[in-house]
Amino acid sequence: MIRRASAIVLLPLVLAACGGGADNQSVAALDNEITANTADPALMGALQDQIMVDPQLAGQANKDAIRPASQPYSAPVPSETVAAAKAAMPKEGELLKAPAPSGKCEACDVQDRAITLGSLAAQQKDKRTAGCAAKLNYSAGWAARLPAGMPLHPQARVTEAAGAQDAQCALRVVSFSTPQPLQTMIDWYYTRAVKAGFSAEHQAKDGQHVLGGTRGRDGSAYVVMLSARADGGTDLDLVANGGN
Template sequence: MSPNRLLLASFLLLAACSKQPAAQQDLDGLDKELTAGIAGNQRDPALTAALHDQIMVDPALTQSANANVVRPPSRPDPLSIPPDVSAGRPDGVTAADLKPTPAARGDCPACRKAQGALTLGELAARQAPATAAACAQAVSYSAGWATRLPADVPLYPDARVREAAGNDACGLRVVSFASGAPVGRILDWYNARVTRAGYSAEHQASGAEHMLGGTRGDAAYLVHVTPDLAGGSAVDLLVR
């Protein structure tokens, strides 16, 4: 091969090695066109606006996005009660602590009075005689009242206080609590406590609602027990 032809072949090989594939050249050109604002885009105002303008968001429509997606609530439901995980667990009560409750009477006017009471004060006012109703309606609310019950009518051993109220002017204590024990066990426990302390005991029932109440001189008590939907029992205890 002549020197001139050899030199020409060398230049052709170098040019071929340095030249990028056609596909790569097309991609590079497209990238430059989209990002560098070359003359092609500058001639197309719609494309330039679509690439460079700020994205617009309608706040009203963002609230309806993913409307069918299940997500947790923004705050707890104030009316919800967590499941009672202690229902059925040992409460420390022995057979010696129980006394069979007298058979319930068929009618329970006290149960009807308790229905619809929205506050402990209203519940106490409905159960109290007319002379004590004003005192019952003037109760103050604090969990501390649950620690100021008389020793003869205390909280059930596994009680979990939900609400408590009281009024020292009339010696009234009202406590709402939950227990893992069934209704019958709570009634038998309170029946043993109050009768050993000299109180009378009368049992009334209406369906699933039970009332155990009695007096000792000027003192009185009332235990309102119903099955708790979460398990165990829900109890309202009134002592005066």
């Protein structure tokens, strides 16, 4: 009985060893056939070349590995004060100094009452601007289509934008912020307005500042509303209507 049991146990082991030997011989024969094929230089080059690895990307690969990657899978968003700040910072003497604020700031009261960009435009003193407010369509793309002479600041981070464009209207309304301080932004838009041929009146009330004016040659009008941010930057609302 013991001998019969031993034979039964050993038989599968012998068969497995024989089967493994056949498989090993087949794999070895196939390997010899591939490596012996020296007639194809492209094949041999592909087999012998080293694998190229980018060490900066290697840490991001294999998200299912036990050890996590040593860095985020995507590059971090650069700070708004890096690179762009250097491009937007004015050179010495480049900006004109805006006059001190004077008179009542009716536009400040308008900004306080306005809930939407449409209502902000509808309450403007310029009749063409107010008349075009009902035609506004909301889309961030309008921020890139401001009238000539009243551009978006290079460091602007747009929050909301709207516009209307037809035979009577070329209205743009944009809410945005910049990392530049309040006085710098007042001087920046004052300089742009004057150089583009606009008038530029400066008013202020309770920390809110407003620059506004018109251009006689084509009837264009603008209003820029500015207030300081807690982080040292500036929040702005820009209403601009292109001329004829």
